Amino acid sequence: MVCEKCGDRGIYIENGVAFQCSCNRDLAKKRRYAASRLPVKLQDYTFDGFDFCYYPEGAFPEKRKMSYREVAQSTFEAAQNFARNTILQSRGKGLFIYGNVGSGKTYLCSAIANYLLENGKEVLFIVVPDLLDEIRASYSGDSEYSEIQVLRYAINAPVLILDDLGAHNYTEWARNKIYSIINNRLNNNMPTVINSNLNLGQIERYLGERTTSRIVELCDIYSLFVPKDIRHIKNMERQEYHC
Ligand SMILES: Nc1ncnc2c1ncn2[C@@H]1O[C@H](COP(=O)(O)OP(=O)(O)OP(=O)(O)O)[C@@H](O)[C@H]1O
Numbered sequence: 501m502v503c504e505k506c507g508d509r510g511i512y513i514e515n516g517v518a519f520q521c522s523c524n525r526d527l528a529k530k531r532r533y534a535a536s537r538l539p540v541k542l543q544d545y546t547f548d549g550f551d552f553c554y555y556p557e558g559a560f561p562e563k564r565k566m567s568y569r570e571v572a573q574s575t576f577e578a579a580q581n582f583a584r585n586t587i588l589q590s591r592g593k594g595l596f597i598y599g600n601v602g603s604g605k606t607y608l609c610s611a612i613a614n615y616l617l618e619n620g621k622e623v624l625f626i627v628v629p630d631l632l633d634e635i636r637a638s639y640s641g642d643s644e645y646s647e648i649q650v651l652r653y654a655i656n657a658p659v660l661i662l663d664d665l666g667a668h669n670y671t672e673w674a675r676n677k678i679y680s681i682i683n684n685r686l687n688n689n690m691p692t693v694i695n696s697n698l699n700l701g702q703i704e705r706y707l708g709e710r711t712t713s714r715i716v717e718l719c720d721i722y723s724l725f726v727p728k729d730i731r732h733i734k735n736m737e738r739q740e741y742h743c
Pocket residue numbers: 549550551552554599600601602603604605606607608664696697730731734
């Protein structure tokens with residue numbers, strides 16, 4: 501269908517001044533979302549929808565001086581600041597967010613992605629277990645691993661989000677590829693957000709010292725904990741439980 505306002509030219513003239521037509525902006529946004537690989541379900545997660553009720557005040561995660569609520573507030577603020585700053589500048593420090601299962605890590609990373617995509621920034625959202633599946637699928641018998649396009653995109657993406665860099669079965673090749681992504685992003689000071697169930701000590705066991713050391717330089721370290729998996733609470737809420 502041809503746009504009534506601009507005849508698909510992408511701009512229209514009003515009182516002698518050229519304006520970008522909204523159809524052009526919509527199309528550009530659609531393309532950004534498609535290229536981002538952000539799963540459809542996660543496209544609805546926004547900062548505004550982030551509910552703090554799952555992070556209680558006055559209760560403390562193990563060995564921590566801040567309450568669940570304070571930890572969540574600090575990490576939420578860091579995520580929002582990261583998103584806002586990344587609109588203004590294309591280089592800068594990223595975030596590493598770790599915490600227990602169902603604590604909102606993927607939610608928060610998706611909110612960052614949506615904020616950036618809405619505001620004209622290109623983002624690549626990689627679900628690490630899916631990437632490892634792709635790597636495995638590309639392996640064929642005795643031949644070399646084929647180059648996987650997404651790995652090249654990951655190095656160059658203006659903003660990269662690695663979701664669930666966890667306790668997976670990393671082949672030596674996959675481990676090297678993750679090293680290479682992180683090393684390249686660090687060398688170019690490219691904004692990168694990582695979330696994981698593992699703390700840095702545990703990450704080191706899976707990915708090695710060289711990669712972990714670079715993550716520390718690439719990212720500021722935050723955490724997000726809940727006393728109870730939010731998935732379970734949501735499930736109970738559906739059955740009339742309210743927190
Ligand atoms: N702060 C929040 N407000 C509202 N809903 C949330 C919040 N955090 C998480 N959720 C919801 O809870 C569920 C689990 O959240 P999420 O997937 O972000 O957890 P996670 O920390 O990434 O878990 P995992 O470690 O298993 O990957 C999702 O359905 C998500 O929509």
